[in-house]
Amino acid sequence: MQVRREEQLKQLADGQIIWDLIVVGGGATGLGAAVDAASRGFKTLLLEQADFAKGTSSRSTKLVHGGVRYLAQGNIGLVREALRERGLLLKNAPHLVRNESFIIPNYNWWGGAFYTIGLTLYDLLAGKLSLGRSRYISRKEVLRRLSNINPEGLQGGVLYHDGQFDDSRLAVNLAQTCLEQQGHVINYVKVTGLIKDRGQISGVTAVDTETGISYSVNGRTVINATGVFVDELLRMDVPGSKPLVRPSQGIHLVLDKSFLGSGDALMIPRTEDGRVLFAVPWHDKTVLGTTDTPLDEYTLEPVALEEEVQFILRTAAKYLVRAPERGDVLSVYAGLRPLAAPQTENAKTKEISRSHKLIVSASGLITITGGKWTTYRQMGEDTVDQAMSTGKLTIRNCITKTLPIHGHQAPDAAAGHLSVYGSDRDALRELIQENAGWQKRLHPQLDYTAVEVIWAVRQEMARTIEDVLARRTRALFLNARAAIEMAPEVARLMSVELKKDAVWEKEQIVSFGKIAEGYLLRN
Numbered sequence: 001m002q003v004r005r006e007e008q009l010k011q012l013a014d015g016q017i018i019w020d021l022i023v024v025g026g027g028a029t030g031l032g033a034a035v036d037a038a039s040r041g042f043k044t045l046l047l048e049q050a051d052f053a054k055g056t057s058s059r060s061t062k063l064v065h066g067g068v069r070y071l072a073q074g075n076i077g078l079v080r081e082a083l084r085e086r087g088l089l090l091k092n093a094p095h096l097v098r099n100e101s102f103i104i105p106n107y108n109w110w111g112g113a114f115y116t117i118g119l120t121l122y123d124l125l126a127g128k129l130s131l132g133r134s135r136y137i138s139r140k141e142v143l144r145r146l147s148n149i150n151p152e153g154l155q156g157g158v159l160y161h162d163g164q165f166d167d168s169r170l171a172v173n174l175a176q177t178c179l180e181q182q183g184h185v186i187n188y189v190k191v192t193g194l195i196k197d198r199g200q201i202s203g204v205t206a207v208d209t210e211t212g213i214s215y216s217v218n219g220r221t222v223i224n225a226t227g228v229f230v231d232e233l234l235r236m237d238v239p240g241s242k243p244l245v246r247p248s249q250g251i252h253l254v255l256d257k258s259f260l261g262s263g264d265a266l267m268i269p270r271t272e273d274g275r276v277l278f279a280v281p282w283h284d285k286t287v288l289g290t291t292d293t294p295l296d297e298y299t300l301e302p303v304a305l306e307e308e309v310q311f312i313l314r315t316a317a318k319y320l321v322r323a324p325e326r327g328d329v330l331s332v333y334a335g336l337r338p339l340a341a342p343q344t345e346n347a348k349t350k351e352i353s354r355s356h357k358l359i360v361s362a363s364g365l366i367t368i369t370g371g372k373w374t375t376y377r378q379m380g381e382d383t384v385d386q387a388m389s390t391g392k393l394t395i396r397n398c399i400t401k402t403l404p405i406h407g408h409q410a411p412d413a414a415a416g417h418l419s420v421y422g423s424d425r426d427a428l429r430e431l432i433q434e435n436a437g438w439q440k441r442l443h444p445q446l447d448y449t450a451v452e453v454i455w456a457v458r459q460e461m462a463r464t465i466e467d468v469l470a471r472r473t474r475a476l477f478l479n480a481r482a483a484i485e486m487a488p489e490v491a492r493l494m495s496v497e498l499k500k501d502a503v504w505e506k507e508q509i510v511s512f513g514k515i516a517e518g519y520l521l522r523n
């Protein structure tokens with residue numbers, strides 16, 4: 001479906017429209033709510049101030065998981081919910097989610113038994129949606145499968161299964177699913193205020209950040225799905241209200257795939273700060289992370305702290321024979337979790353699930369926070385259930401448990417890096433008929449071709465070089481230097497498609513260069 005921004009903006013400008021739901025925020029949470037609402041037949045509008053998944057939702061560990069860590073903490077309900085959602089997502093987006101085998105290496109006598117029992121429970125909790133049985137594996141098998149693992153003191157290992165995915169591609173596909181369900185999603189439109197009628201929320205004011213044009217939009221309900229930004233909307237509602245969240249940063253280092261040595265992922269169950277560390281194969285590379293660093297401030301483009309980088313390299317060095325060094329890091333990225341801060345006084349918290357929180361303010365503003373990518377669908381369902389009650393909307397049943405997500409198609413190994421496009425693959429190949437030059441690779445170190453840039457602009461609402469290099473393709477996350485080198489050609493291709501000029505190209509290259517700087521690890 002070709003999406004025309006002008007058409008979408010016309011809908012915003014139409015003062016006659018009263019939306020059933022206005023969703024603020026185009027990350028996993030907002031997109032999940034918007035897809036749920038649109039597919040129930042509600043008149044749905046989603047506004048994203050930057051690009052879809054520009055926030056935390058493009059910066060995850062790339063796992064669709066029940067959370068082995070939560071199991072160890074005894075959070076059975078949370079694990080069960082996430083395992084169910086993991087299974088549903090694998091069915092609804094098989095082009096983006098795959099079954100991954102993880103190995104926990106054991107360096108003491110009790111570890112094997114402990115984790116085998118725990119992960120057998122994990123399998124049982126998944127029930128029919130299990131991705132495969134966990135089992136104890138010998139030291140020999142661990143060394144065969146993870147050729148770079150430290151053999152000293154290694155006793156054996158436990159192999160278990162979880163899901164692995166491409167986060168921002170899923171976000172883009174959810175935006176497309178919402179459009180297909182007659183919803184409206186617009187990026188680069190920022191909500192600047194809340195409109196009220198006798199104390200009750202009746203809409204939002206918003207600005208198109210490309211043109212500076214402002215809009216007033218009417219809505220029966222407004223959903224605050226803005227991640228670490230939730231307090232900004234809460235303050236638009238009640239100035240001076242106490243913060244609901246406090247950001248905590250998690251970073252990842254991206255390395256060559258040879259650091260793992262096989263298709264298996266490595267899970268280190270207990271780091272020196274008591275967390276888990278993953279090394280996960282992803283798009284022919286290895287993603288290593290993460291950290292948990294409380295911060296006082298939040299931004300859309302967080303940057304890894306030196307001590308976080310050192311922590312990950314130090315921990316990896318304990319477990320890998322060929323330890324990664326700074327020079328091996330192809331990209332480093334940071335994301336922010338919204339951790340709970342003390343409650344606001346005039347909001348009542350409804351703990352629908354231990355994985356996320358729904359808060360209904362006295363004005364009717366609905367805030368959804370917490371959770372994880374894996375549970376985005378359930379969060380969307382709970383949010384829309386709440387909106388039906390708060391906005392006195394007609395009661396309609398949720399259908400997202402079995403709703404195929406845009407691109408839904410069984411994976412095809414022969415498709416190579418294009419497999420993430422799922423059912424769009426053929427159309428992408430057909431597009432090359434228009435210009436054979438679009439088959440050209442954009443960089444010798446990455447598989448991406450020019451046609452993907454054209455596709456991202458025409459079909460996937462990409463507006464900037466960064467949209468293409470960070471979230472439609474994952475070049476910036478996979479190899480930041482290569483992405484910087486790709487930028488001029490991407491700017492040239494986009495400028496023709498978007499009817500921009502040389503000034504735009506230059507500005508785009510400069511602004512992308514500044515962002516990409518934060519993904520480079522200097523020696």
Ligand SMILES: Cc1cc2nc3c(=O)[nH]c(=O)nc-3n(C[C@H](O)[C@H](O)[C@H](O)COP(=O)(O)OP(=O)(O)OC[C@H]3O[C@@H](n4cnc5c(N)ncnc54)[C@H](O)[C@@H]3O)c2cc1C
Nearest residue numbers: 025027028029049055056057061063191227250372373374
């Ligand atoms: C380091 C790390 C690793 C993680 N790994 C995993 C994992 O492997 N698996 C998993 O399941 N979960 C994982 N998570 C959790 C998961 O990534 C998050 O739960 C999820 O991405 C949160 O999505 P969100 O939509 O709530 O927030 P965000 O993705 O941050 O989206 C909020 C959006 O709101 C927009 N916005 C803000 N203010 C406005 C405004 N005024 N107007 C319009 N738009 C606005 C922002 O631009 C942003 O795009 C991880 C989290 C972190 C931090």
